[in-house]
Amino acid sequence: MSETTLTSAADAASPARPRLAGRGALIGGIVLLALFAVLPPAATAMGDPFLVVTATRIVIFAIAALSLDLVLGYGAMVSFGHAAFLGFGAYAVVILAAAGIDDLLLQSLAAIAGSALFALVTGAISLRTKGVYFIMITLAFGQMAYFFFVSLSAFGGDDGRTLQHRSTLFGAPLIENDVTFYYIALAVLAAAFVLLRTVVASRFGRVLRGTRDNRVRMQAIGFAPFGYQLTAYVIAGALCGLAGVLLANQTEFVSPAFMTWQRSGELIVMVVLGGMGTLTGAIAGAVGFLVLEEVLSGLTEHWHIVFGAIIVLLVLYTRGGIAGLFSRLFGGRA
Amino acid sequence: MSALLSIRDLRKSYGALKVTDGISLDVPAGELHAIIGPNGAGKTTFIHQLSGSLKSDSGAVHFDGADITRLSMVARVKRGLARSFQITSILDGFSVLENVATAVQARSGSSFRFLTPAASETALNAEAMEALARVNLADRAHRQAGTLSHGEKRQLEIAIALATGAKMLLLDEPLAGTGHEEGAILIDLMRQLKSTHTIMLIEHDMEAVFALADRVSVLVYGKLIATGDPAAVRADPAVRAAYLGEDA
Structure with missing residues (x-):
C-alpha cells in the first residue's frame, strides 16, 4: 500500500497530460493551420487568386467560431447573440475611420474594449438565467444591438456603409494587399487557437469545464460558477469583436446584417458541426460550413435545401462533429 | 457547549408535507453520527439543508462557532462542511x-x-x-x-x-448500490476517517451503522424520535416499532 502511494505520488509530480489539450487536437489544429498557411501560393499555382479572398473569410469566421466554442463548448452556455460582437468589431472600424483613426491596432483595441464591455453587462444579466431562458435573453440582447445599429443613421442605418479603404497598419496601407491581409488574419487565428488552448487547460479552464460537466459537483467543492462563466463570456466577446474588425476590412463594408440572429445561428452550427468543446473542431466547423456554402451555392439556386440536409446528416452521423469523426477514424481525441 | 455542528428546530415543508419537522441536534467534534430512518423519512432533504443546497423554512444551523443558516453551499464548503452525494456525482x-x-x-x-x-x-x-x-x-x-x-x-x-x-463530512448513503465487498472497503475507509474527521453518516445499511457510529439518531417523518449510542437506540421500543421492527 505504501509502495503504491509512493510510485503514484511520483506519477503525480510529473505533469499529467491534460486530456482536453491532447496530442490529437494539437496535431489536427497544426495541420489545419499549416494548410491555411500554404493556401496563397497554392491558389496562385492553380491560377485562382480569388481563393485567397474566400479563405480570408473562412479564417475570420474560424476566429468567431473559436470564441463561441469557449462559451458554448467549454462553458455550456448556449449564446444565441454571439454575432452582435462581430457587429461591434465591424462598427468600431467604420466609426473610428469616420473620426480619422485608421490604425488597425487602435481599431482592434476599441473593438475589444467595446465588445468586452457589452459582454460584461449583458453576460452578467443573462447568467442569472439558465437553459432556454439563457438562449432567449442572449438572443434578445443580440437583437437590441442589431436594432441599435439599424437606427444609427449617421452610419447608414439599415443599409450600412462602405469603407473608403482598409485600415492601415503602422501608418501604411499594408492590408490593402489581399495576401498580406490573409496572413494577418491567419496569424490572429493561430494566436487565438494557442491562447484558448492555454486558457482551457488552465485553472480557470478546469473550473469552466467542470461546471459544464457537473455544476452541482463544482458548487459542492466550493466553486461559484457565475464569475467563471461571466469571464469566459467576456473573453469570447472580446475575441469575436476582433474577428469583426477583420470582417469589416475583408468585405470593406459594414452593416447591421453582420449581427443578425441568423448569423448567430450560423456560428452555433459551425461549432456544433465541428465538434463542441474541441478548438480544432471549431476551426474545422467554420471551414466545413463555409466551403459547403460556397460549393453548393455555385451548383444550384436552391442550395439551402441541400445544405440543410447535409447538416442534418452530419449532426446525426458524426456525434461530436467533424472532430469526433476524426477521433473515431484515427483514434485519440481530436 | 462545544458542538461542531449545532442544529436548532430546523424545518422544511413542501405544501402541507412537513419533510423536516423541527430537528434539533448537536454533533460534537470527532463524532461519527449516523442518521437512520425508513425510506421517505426525509434524510436526504435534511442533508440538503445542512449542506446548503436547499433553503430551510426556519430554524438555525451553527457550524464551527458561526451561524451558517443562510450561507450558500459554496460558502459552507469554504468553512469546512463538505458533502458527498447519494447518487454518485463526479x-x-x-x-x-x-x-x-x-x-x-x-x-x-x-x-x-x-x-x-x-x-x-x-x-x-x-x-x-x-x-x-x-x-x-x-x-x-x-x-x-x-x-x-x-x-x-x-x-x-x-x-x-x-x-x-473539510472538518466535517456529510456522507449521504456512501454504501448505496455497492456489493458486499465494495461495502466492506468503504466501511473500513470510514472507520479510518473517524480518527480525523467529524462525520454525519446517512445510511441504510444497519450493519455498517452499528459498526461505525458513536451515536445514532432515528429520523421518522421529519422528526428525530431517538438519539443515543447504538445499543440504546437499538433497544429503544419506539425505534423498534417505527423502523427496526419492520426491517429486521
Whole structure:
C-alpha cells in the first residue's frame, strides 16, 4: 500500500497530460493551420487568386467560431447573440475611420474594449438565467444591438456603409494587399487557437469545464460558477469583436446584417458541426460550413435545401462533429 | 457547549408535507453520527439543508462557532462542511486525479489563472494523491473517472470531499448500490476517517451503522424520535416499532 502511494505520488509530480489539450487536437489544429498557411501560393499555382479572398473569410469566421466554442463548448452556455460582437468589431472600424483613426491596432483595441464591455453587462444579466431562458435573453440582447445599429443613421442605418479603404497598419496601407491581409488574419487565428488552448487547460479552464460537466459537483467543492462563466463570456466577446474588425476590412463594408440572429445561428452550427468543446473542431466547423456554402451555392439556386440536409446528416452521423469523426477514424481525441 | 455542528428546530415543508419537522441536534467534534430512518423519512432533504443546497423554512444551523443558516453551499464548503452525494456525482470526463485536484484547487489560491496548465500543478496533484491514497484509489489516479467501478466511484466521491479540506463530512448513503465487498472497503475507509474527521453518516445499511457510529439518531417523518449510542437506540421500543421492527 505504501509502495503504491509512493510510485503514484511520483506519477503525480510529473505533469499529467491534460486530456482536453491532447496530442490529437494539437496535431489536427497544426495541420489545419499549416494548410491555411500554404493556401496563397497554392491558389496562385492553380491560377485562382480569388481563393485567397474566400479563405480570408473562412479564417475570420474560424476566429468567431473559436470564441463561441469557449462559451458554448467549454462553458455550456448556449449564446444565441454571439454575432452582435462581430457587429461591434465591424462598427468600431467604420466609426473610428469616420473620426480619422485608421490604425488597425487602435481599431482592434476599441473593438475589444467595446465588445468586452457589452459582454460584461449583458453576460452578467443573462447568467442569472439558465437553459432556454439563457438562449432567449442572449438572443434578445443580440437583437437590441442589431436594432441599435439599424437606427444609427449617421452610419447608414439599415443599409450600412462602405469603407473608403482598409485600415492601415503602422501608418501604411499594408492590408490593402489581399495576401498580406490573409496572413494577418491567419496569424490572429493561430494566436487565438494557442491562447484558448492555454486558457482551457488552465485553472480557470478546469473550473469552466467542470461546471459544464457537473455544476452541482463544482458548487459542492466550493466553486461559484457565475464569475467563471461571466469571464469566459467576456473573453469570447472580446475575441469575436476582433474577428469583426477583420470582417469589416475583408468585405470593406459594414452593416447591421453582420449581427443578425441568423448569423448567430450560423456560428452555433459551425461549432456544433465541428465538434463542441474541441478548438480544432471549431476551426474545422467554420471551414466545413463555409466551403459547403460556397460549393453548393455555385451548383444550384436552391442550395439551402441541400445544405440543410447535409447538416442534418452530419449532426446525426458524426456525434461530436467533424472532430469526433476524426477521433473515431484515427483514434485519440481530436 | 462545544458542538461542531449545532442544529436548532430546523424545518422544511413542501405544501402541507412537513419533510423536516423541527430537528434539533448537536454533533460534537470527532463524532461519527449516523442518521437512520425508513425510506421517505426525509434524510436526504435534511442533508440538503445542512449542506446548503436547499433553503430551510426556519430554524438555525451553527457550524464551527458561526451561524451558517443562510450561507450558500459554496460558502459552507469554504468553512469546512463538505458533502458527498447519494447518487454518485463526479466529473466523469476528468481523470480520477483531476477530480480530486479540482477540489484541492478550490481552496488553494485563485482559480482566475489563465496561462499555466492546471494539470501540471504539482502541489495540487500531490495533495490530491494524498486524498486518493487515503481512500485506496492511488493506483487509479490516471484513469478516466467515468470508467471506475461503482464502488471505486463511491471511494472517489469521499476523496473529493476530503480534498476540500473539510472538518466535517456529510456522507449521504456512501454504501448505496455497492456489493458486499465494495461495502466492506468503504466501511473500513470510514472507520479510518473517524480518527480525523467529524462525520454525519446517512445510511441504510444497519450493519455498517452499528459498526461505525458513536451515536445514532432515528429520523421518522421529519422528526428525530431517538438519539443515543447504538445499543440504546437499538433497544429503544419506539425505534423498534417505527423502523427496526419492520426491517429486521
